[in-house]
Amino acid sequence: QVQLVESGGRLVQAGGSLRLSCAASGLTFSTYSMAWFRQAPGKERTFVAAISARTSFTWYSYSAKGRFAISRDNAKNTVYLQMNNLKPEDTAVYFCAAVARSVPVEFEYQYDYWGQGTQVTVSS
Secondary structure (H helix, E strand, O other), rough: OOEEEEOOOEEEOOOOEEEEEEEOOOOOOHHHHHEEEEEOOOOEEEEEEOOOOOOOOOOOOOOOOOOOEEEEEEEOOOOEEEOOOOOOOHOOEEEEEEOOOOOOOOOOOOOOOOOEEEEEEEEE
16 A cells, blocks of 8 residues: 655744655655645645656756755655745645656556645745
């Protein structure tokens, strides 16, 4: 049984930083590209960042580029999202997702597995 468990979300002030983690189990982690998506209240879930399975190729949304950094530790079956200079508009539930491809994809329907999400709230 595949499980993706996110953690690290909390309330933070604007300009602050957070690091989200997503621990994976039940899959051969090093063969999956991983991604972070987010869903703000009343809005659709959108792509934030992704990382390839082995080569650490990374890909960011426009809003995340320059402020967020995705990374992975295949020995720990964990993917991270370092978020810096947070803004109130970053407030959302953040989800990690896994796809059985060597390179990541952008659309959520293409992902095989999802976590339950972790809440990030940025106060102004």
